[in-house]
Amino acid sequence: MQALKEASKLGYRAIEPWPSFALQYEQNIAQFKELLAQYNLELAALYGGVTGAMSSKFTDPSKRQEILDYNVRLARIVSQCGAGHLVLGPGGPRQRPASLEELKTATATIAETAKRTFELGVKACLHPHLWTEVQNENELDAIMELCDSDVVFFAPDTAQLTGAGMNPAELIRRYKDRVAYVHLKDVTKDGAVAEDFPMLDGNEVPIFCELGLGKIDFDSIIEALNEVQYQGWVTVEIDRSTSTPYRSLEICRDFVEQRLRIPVRGCE
Secondary structure, three states, rough: OOHHHHHHOOOOOOEOOOOOHHHOOOOHHHHHHHHHHHOOEEEEEEEEOOOOOOOOOOOOHHHHHHHHHHHHHHHHHHHOOOOOOEEEEEEOOOOOOOHHHHHHHHHHHHHHHHHHHHHOOOOOEEEEOOOOOOOOOOHHHHHHOOOOOOOOOOOOOOHHHHOOOOOHHHHHHHHEEEEEEOOEEEOOOOOOOOOOOOOOOOOOOOOOOOOOOOOOOOOHHHHHHHHHHOOOOEEEEOOOOOOOOHHHHHHHHHHHHOOOOOOOOOOO
């Protein structure tokens, strides 16, 4: 509950909680909605995709039914909470680039999952991720080309795409009609050292960092989102705080409001 309290105190209006948290309320959605309302928060989306089991992947046909069932459960929660998006996170760990046959298998699972969630009014959004089976641009493009554009959508993550050598702004424009949900996230500059993070608790430099402390050109990304007339949620994400979660969310909020000139507090 601390996360909800702090996010609300900082003025954030919605959250994308970890699925295990939301699944606690699977049989009592009213209680979940009351909890969110208590902190003046909405549900923006849930992170789904593979089930989280060891080595579960879209490319493994034996996992298809398990993945379908899991995402339908999450989509029901999303729908009943009045939200409309489910993030499809790929499986890992990554061992090598996916073959065309593996991508076709993955596409079949992703397409069927998206069809099932769409029936519940929830858009399933493919979310390329470092160290997973869908990491690079070729894999993303192949799946997006093979999938129905009216059912499988795109959830770009600015740090995951940049870290894999992709250009988020270009991809937003390429898939302008399919961008349905966005993760705003920064990745550490090449050669970064602990001194770059004066609030860092310890000497280990994070891979991902608070917005504005890394190497991502957010101006070009916001320009692309505006160009394609994106109207959905833009969700701030931090994997590991360099000080405290509250301070990290505060840094991100201030960057979004002051640097990107996007209101967080008091926005509708």
